[in-house]
Amino acid sequence: MTPQVPTPAYRRLSVEERRGQLLDAALALFAHRSPEEVSLDDVAEHAGVSRPLVYRYFPGGKQQLYEAALRSAADELRLCFDEPREGPLLVRLTRALDRYLAFVDEHDTGFSALLRGGSVAETSRTSAIVDGVRRAAAEHIMNHLDVNDPGPRLRMTIRMWITAVEASSLIWLDEEKQPPLEEMRDWLVEQFVAVLSVTGRRDPQTGALVEAFAADV
């Protein structure tokens, strides 16, 4: 029998691993509490490390950690939109919304603290990160719609729907996640078709897309 090696209090991690571990701890805390309610001590405790170690990786303290956690959440959110360009468009949208709503469900408090604004941790940098996710969502949709040169009316409608999705996700969290996720998802897909149909009545580019959905079932 080989002798059992005792687990060291601090397992040796590479710099990148350690950074990832601290970010995961931060994300887990920021997901369920507002930034005001999370201290560096909490993050150190959650990661099972000392406070000075957290400072070594994030010398800017809580604000830097918050922004890094936010950036990592934004990357995760972008992955939700990554959908192969195969099959009917509304089926692809349904799958992307499924992943998005699962993210909202998992990061509830952090998601709403961020989007509601008014947090002391909110800066023009954090707003830029959130705007980047919105832009990525709009680009993904245009890409799936096969539109290279969206006119202003189509652009406005897509951006408006993206904001509507955000807003209804926040309301969904307020309403204790009712209606159930699947109903929310289908309702958001139907809203997508409806808002584009309204624009399609005035705008030929959008009108052609709406006709294409109807054919592509």
Add this chain to the structure above:
Amino acid sequence: MTPQVPTPAYRRLSVEERRGQLLDAALALFAHRSPEEVSLDDVAEHAGVSRPLVYRYFPGGKQQLYEAALRSAADELRLCFDEPREGPLLVRLTRALDRYLAFVDEHDTGFSALLRGGSVAETSRTSAIVDGVRRAAAEHIMNHLDVNDPGPRLRMTIRMWITAVEASSLIWLDEEKQPPLEEMRDWLVEQFVAVLSVTGRRDPQTGALVEAFAADV
């Protein structure tokens, strides 16, 4: 001929008049610049008074003045929603949106700075003022719809549409106020009918309202 009385440098105003004058000056500046770009000196100069006088009325400095100006803008915005309960519902909505879009047009930069967030002047108090306007808009709509006890699906749809109106107003400002105000207004009314119609397919309360619009033209 009566001798011309020279205009005094500081006209004697009542406390309330003076406060109103300073707020008007602040609103005019905050409407077209972000809070970061407005100084108390600018407000004093715009109102034609000294900086100490501004401090006498707003001892909390710029933040206090900003919040007071915001509150006054919020009151003005609420007035936009004040619409007599007469005539077809969509005509009332059209009139309210006409006033709202005129407000957005007039307060462009301040409106977008506030709603975009990430401003140093943004606090949980300013967010609460903005949320209060959203809530007032939702209440006005429920009132015009004659709904006393809105279910969660109707509530979510109305709040989602209100956010969509805000978002598209911001995009409208980004797009140099294109399409023209009248087209924006009619498009938003059509979006209102469309998003409620989608919800109406699942929710009998909303379904009954949509039928009522269709009949009430």
